[in-house]
Amino acid sequence: DGGITQSPKYLFRKEGQNVTLSCEQNLNHDAMYWYRQDPGQGLRLIYYSQIVNDFQKGDIAEGYSVSREKKESFPLTVTSAQKNPTAFYLCASRERPGETQYFGPGTRLLVL
Amino acid sequence: GQQVMQIPQYQHVQEGEDFTTYCNSSTTLSNIQWYKQRPGGHPVFLIQLVKSGEVKKQKRLTFQFGEAKKNSSLHITATQTTDVGTYFCAGTSGTYKYIFGTGTRLKVLA
Numbered sequence: 001d002g003g004i005t006q007s008p009k010y011l012f013r014k015e016g017q018n019v020t021l022s023c024e025q026n027l028n029h030d031a032m033y034w035y036r037q038d039p040g041q042g043l044r045l046i047y048y049s050q051i052v053n054d055f056q057k058g059d060i061a062e063g064y065s066v067s068r069e070k071k072e073s074f075p076l077t078v079t080s081a082q083k084n085p086t087a088f089y090l091c092a093s094r095e096r097p098g099e100t101q102y103f104g105p106g107t108r109l110l111v112l
Numbered sequence: 113g114q115q116v117m118q119i120p121q122y123q124h125v126q127e128g129e130d131f132t133t134y135c136n137s138s139t140t141l142s143n144i145q146w147y148k149q150r151p152g153g154h155p156v157f158l159i160q161l162v163k164s165g166e167v168k169k170q171k172r173l174t175f176q177f178g179e180a181k182k183n184s185s186l187h188i189t190a191t192q193t194t195d196v197g198t199y200f201c202a203g204t205s206g207t208y209k210y211i212f213g214t215g216t217r218l219k220v221l222a
Contacts (some may be wrong), residue, residue, distance in 0.1 A: 001177045031191075031208055033210075035212075037149060040217070041214070041215075042118075042200060042212045042213060042214045042215050043155070043202075043212040044212075045209060045210070048208060048209065050208050056208075058209070084201070090154055090155070096161075097208060098142060098143055098204065099159055099160075100157050101157070101202070101210060102157065103126070103147075103154045103155045103156070104152050104154065105153075
């Protein structure tokens with residue numbers, strides 16, 4: 001919510017192409033997260049970053065890559081190695097451990 | 113690994129009826145958060161519970177955290193059509209990772 005932007009809202013990709021999803025926050029939060037949500041399902045963690053220039057794999061990192069060169073930005077690349085990339089991708093950020101996560105509006109990726 | 117189960121998966125209620133969703137973790141949690149996701153939207157933070165046995169209220173919503181800090185519940189009194197959506201719990205065990213429950217999808221029939 002508020003202060004986290006994701007673009008684009010909808011993204012269409014041809015099979016075999018890499019695509020990068022943007023996530024920007026102006027909340028000065030240290031930690032940022034990427035989740036994947038499939039229809040009717042919960043959220044699964046792809047990658048997370050606690051500080052700049054550091055990130056860790058989540059539960060479903062295969063086929064994805066991230067970078068954290070700036071505190072406010074945490075882009076996610078969906079590579080051609082991701083076999084089933086069609087999903088709703090949500091970015092979140094949090095100021096300190098144990099505090100609330102705030103979510104961006106999400107990007108819906110559709111592979112054609 | 114740590115798992116968070118949420119029941120029921122779906123719930124249809126008549127407007128004015130009460131609704132409860134339950135969240136159970138396989139491990140003790142440091143805190144638990146509840147989110148609401150409207151159809152087509154993104155999760156919106158509702159509340160965080162930290163203390164064992166904690167109870168918090170937001171108007172018609174009552175949130176509880178179990179004494180053992182392994183389970184939690186969200187109760188809505190006298191549901192309204194605006195309550196429609198999926199309710200998620202998310203727990204953390206002191207790490208940076210949050211484990212989300214599977215969600216309970218609520219439909220309110222007018």
